[in-house]
Amino acid sequence: MNDEDLKEIGITEKGPRKIILTFISKSCSSKHGIEFKEKTLSNNQTQQLKIRHVLSMEPKFHKILLKKLDSGLIPETNELLFMNRILTKHYFERQIMQDRRYPSWQQKRDLAMQIVEEFSQLENTRVRQESPKESFFFWRHGGKDHGCHSGIIETRVGNMRKDVLPENRLFHRAISAKIIVPEGCVEAAALLAVVSATAQNVKQISDGMAECAQLHRWILNQKSENKTGEILRAFPHFLNYDGLLIQQAYERMHVGYNKNADLKSFLSLALVFEDNSWLNVKDFNLRGVLILMKKLGSRGIKRVVNTNE
Template sequence: MLPENLTFFWKSGGKGSGLHTGIIETRVANMRKYISPDERLFRRKTLHLKVAPSASIYELAAGIAALNPVLQNGRVISEGMAQCVELHKYLLDVKTSAFPGIRWHNVQIQQAFERIHPGYNKQADMEKTLTTALMLETQWAEVKSKFVRGAPRIMQILTNRGIKRTANDEYLSTAEISAMPLIRWINPDTNRQDTEVFNDHLNDLAQFDPHIVCIAPTFEEGSMFIIFKDNIIPCGCCAIQAIDSLLKSFDVLGQQVPPLLRKFYDFICIHLFKTSI
């Protein structure tokens, strides 16, 4: 309950007569100290000292990183990563790249995300969310994949004012430039494999933000790869899997979300994955 000399101004607007001193003697913010911690609506987070895991976990992680990332070693790497979950969380907390030396795959990204966020919404329906977004805008109508078509439409609604969009290629259309923070298309070469075409694209990028690369004519469907600074994650031809894995990779790899992708990332994490509030 506020003192009478404070509420007088609110009740009478400074007019009339009553008990007051002419100044506000107590600021509302300073009254917080008189409220017990249990009754406070907003509480300060308890700071916990980050304790490094034991040396044995570091040794196990080093052994995993030394394994050749082939199909035969997939189970060993997956089981080893499950044992190193505390080390993974610690590296993310101290803003260190998680498990340097490991070449991540789509399945490992999914598994690691579940370990980092054990309470996340496993019934999240990414397909329903992206297809519902088809009703939001009319752009990208020529995009073949309905999931790739829906994601930029959500991004278009979640505008990013004050952030300048740039594209090195002056021949890109407006729709391509708008979709670039999420996905970029590269024309395939009939004389070379998709991985070779992708590697050429990667070599041409001196500096880039994480994004999906689709080896296909513009707006068509094809093989997809997620590229980060030190990781290349193949996702096959499944657009829904590529988008899902890209968004989860930021948490797993401890990478900063690009500004033009931030609102879309937050939207999915808050309303779909339930990992943010």
């Protein structure tokens, strides 16, 4: 289309014809001149040009590319997310979906750096004033010494990993078996809880807790802030018989455990609880046992403060 063509369709004023022809010239140059430019630019410039080239291949993004990014403006957040989806799909989709390789943090940071180098105004999207210029797109450990990365590239790559079929995933989560509490188990545990913890009743209580083991496992599997309290409300006899029932419950859940395991490291941890008890006992292991027995012996005992004293 040239000046005469515009006159024929009714655009008689020179100003509007000049604006339209300028826009057509820029659009054609950006779409058809990329291959020629890539051959003449340096390696660094070519790498930068690829970002814009990838975006220009998405027709729905042309308006944002020409009117905002090329004009030095910062797109809206949803437009930046759209740009991020285009770029992460181009650079990482095949790597994740077909090659079964997840992008390293260096690759994600490099992509973020290329974006802000291609469109320098996007440096102003940084999370905070002191943050790196690419932090909106990718920030290693979120600016901390360790922990999760942050940025829209990290978020999008995480969502792409979720789309991988379970059998093709690089890492597999262990599937926990569903625990079903038998009918009447809760009622049986409630009846057992009121049985007196005497020497004559030890076998009855021990056998009853073995029958209610699924209820114990079910409580352990729940996400609760006071899981210990819930277990003791259902099975208060765990506090009786000097830990015998705790040992039996452990053996039910860990069949074939190593009974000859070295307990020295475990017992030495008890010394962390108190550092001024039984100082006359020189053996560290024996001191650890005594401290643990003291701590376990005080569990579940309700203390009443006499305000008259």
